[in-house]
Amino acid sequence: MYKIAILDGITIPDISLVLNFPNEISYRESCTDHGVFDVIAGKDIIITNKVRITRDHMVANPELKMIAVASTGFNHIDISAAREFNIVVTNVKSYSTQSVAEHTMMMMLALSHQLFVYNTFIREGKWQKSAFYSISGPDYFELMGKILVIIGKGDTGRAVAKLAKAFGMTVLFSERKGAESCRSGYVPFEEALSLADVLTLHCPLNETTVNLIGSNELEQMKKTALLINVGRGGLANEQSLVNSLRRSDIAGAGFDVLCEEPPKNGSPLLQEDLGNFIITPHLACRSSESFQRLVEGLSDNLNSFVAGHPINVV
Numbered sequence: 001m002y003k004i005a006i007l008d009g010i011t012i013p014d015i016s017l018v019l020n021f022p023n024e025i026s027y028r029e030s031c032t033d034h035g036v037f038d039v040i041a042g043k044d045i046i047i048t049n050k051v052r053i054t055r056d057h058m059v060a061n062p063e064l065k066m067i068a069v070a071s072t073g074f075n076h077i078d079i080s081a082a083r084e085f086n087i088v089v090t091n092v093k094s095y096s097t098q099s100v101a102e103h104t105m106m107m108m109l110a111l112s113h114q115l116f117v118y119n120t121f122i123r124e125g126k127w128q129k130s131a132f133y134s135i136s137g138p139d140y141f142e143l144m145g146k147i148l149v150i151i152g153k154g155d156t157g158r159a160v161a162k163l164a165k166a167f168g169m170t171v172l173f174s175e176r177k178g179a180e181s182c183r184s185g186y187v188p189f190e191e192a193l194s195l196a197d198v199l200t201l202h203c204p205l206n207e208t209t210v211n212l213i214g215s216n217e218l219e220q221m222k223k224t225a226l227l228i229n230v231g232r233g234g235l236a237n238e239q240s241l242v243n244s245l246r247r248s249d250i251a252g253a254g255f256d257v258l259c260e261e262p263p264k265n266g267s268p269l270l271q272e273d274l275g276n277f278i279i280t281p282h283l284a285c286r287s288s289e290s291f292q293r294l295v296e297g298l299s300d301n302l303n304s305f306v307a308g309h310p311i312n313v314v
Contacts, residue, residue, distance in 0.1 A: 007047065008029070037060050052076045070294060198228065199221065
């Protein structure tokens with residue numbers, strides 16, 4: 001009998017696992033860092049989406065054999081400690097690739113066509129008072145013929161590239177910031193910034209990518225450029241972006257992620273005077289189809305681990 005603990009089930013609407021081994025599952029909608037110790041005590045397997053699992057948690061629970069991450073990103077797990085204690089850590093790769101790619105394109109279209117700016121004008125009654133059939137306002141542009149620069153050439157970056165090419169965009173992949181040489185198929189980072197009509201971030205968040213886009217990088221971009229981040233909060237410096245939007249250093253931005261989620265302590269990006277800016281509550285990965293693939297992937301990971309041939313090990 002495998003004892004399993006789900007630590008933050010609230011993040012997955014329907015977590016009906018299909019397991020082919022004897023199991024006993026305890027479920028928590030959410031779990032504080034301190035509460036993890038009690039919840040995982042005596043458990044063989046724990047499932048976590050965003051709850052942090054540290055070395056101390058592992059030391060306190062010597063029965064722990066597997067940490068199943070209910071997402072693709074696993075930077076909230078102490079991987080080195082898990083390897084030290086022979087705890088298998090798995091993730092679910094690419095379950096939300098299509099959903100995130102479509103969300104990225106949605107933001108590109110909404111920003112390039114000034115969708116929310118014009119919608120605000122209508123709500124303010126400006127169209128109703130117009131002297132002609134439409135309304136005067138800021139220029140908007142088509143995606144066709146524009147240059148999309150993607151930072152991150154994983155599954156999501158490539159999926160975005162495929163959709164963007166269908167819109168007639170030229171797609172470039174940026175080399176890593178500070179790289180001494182440029183790989184084939186990439187454009188040097190500084191050059192990519194200056195070329196981008198749209199810059200979108202799809203790379204992991206780590207010590208080399210935190211604040212990847214700051215004041216210096218924003219100043220190098222075109223004043224007509226758009227910045228989109230549906231990757232991780234912290235890839236772009238939030239205050240620097242606010243300053244750039246207010247100075248019109250770039251034409252707009254769309255974010256699905258923040259440094260603190262939920263933003264209980266606020267965020268510079270939650271202010272209302274940022275112009276052509278869209279923010280969504282980390283939902284790019286949360287389509288119905290994505291959740292179905294996530295639960296299927298979790299089930300596969302657990303079944304394979306118990307069968308003795310774990311898959312998707314990080």
